[in-house]
């Protein structure tokens with residue numbers, strides 16, 4: 149079964165009144181336009197494209213943070229917008245890691261409390277396993293247990309981002325969306341977290357959607373890459389292919405000199 153399937157997914161935002169079109173009629177921004185893509189379990193997809201091409205909007209639609217304008221999304225065969233779909237099921241299956249994790253880690257909570265919170269919420273009846281889960285998440289992101297008693301302000305940017313990844317792992321997801329999750333880190337932290345993501349994926353059999361402007365990282369981590377341009381998914385390709393076989397002019401421009 150497909151883990152995630154997008155069919156003709158479209159999102160329009162109304163523009164602000166200042167930017168109304170001719171004769172004052174309302175105009176729309178076509179943020180995502182008829183995107184079709186199927187993601188299988190344990191695949192790693194990269195999502196690349198210029199700023200404003202609709203990458204984050206697509207992530208928000210998958211997580212139901214924003215409503216669709218048109219199209220359909222299926223998560224594990226069930227319609228994301230169907231009556232039977234529970235929000236808890238979505239968040240148990242899919243987690244999101246953003247660029248600026250430091251702002252989303254509560255400054256007054258210790259790392260133990262930050263990680264225990266989702267564990268308690270998602271595994272309320274397995275109290276006996278809480279501590280093991282906590283330690284496992286920390287170990288996956290390669291932080292030692294001494295971090296548990298620390299607070300976010302006592303951590304480096306890279307360490308905070310590791311905590312944000314551990315918090316996503318705490319709910320035991322099948323699928324993680326990384327939206328520019330490494331972008332604000334220095335090169336060394338990026339490399340080291342990228343290699344952690346590879347081993348976490350192997351160990352936990354996870355599926356990733358890795359949204360980035362860093363094509364080198366995308367090529368290193370992913371097996372498939374989707375290229376967005378002005379809201380449309382213009383091309384998908386497998387990283388084992390030669391980038392010289394890319395068809396769309398924007399893809400060719402983007403990957404010029406790579407591969």
Ligand SMILES: Nc1ncnc2c1ncn2[C@@H]1O[C@H](COP(=O)(O)OP(=O)(O)OP(=O)(O)O)[C@@H](O)[C@H]1O
Pocket residue numbers: 161162177178179197198199200201202203204205206
């Ligand atoms: N809440 C919103 N209201 C109106 N327009 C929006 C909203 N969110 C996004 N947009 C518009 O939708 C388009 C796609 O934005 P999106 O954030 O998805 O781009 P992106 O590919 O993630 O860009 P970046 O690489 O800079 O993060 C842009 O034109 C943006 O201005």
Ligand SMILES: [Mg+2]
Pocket residue numbers: 203204205327
């Ligand atoms: Mg974005």
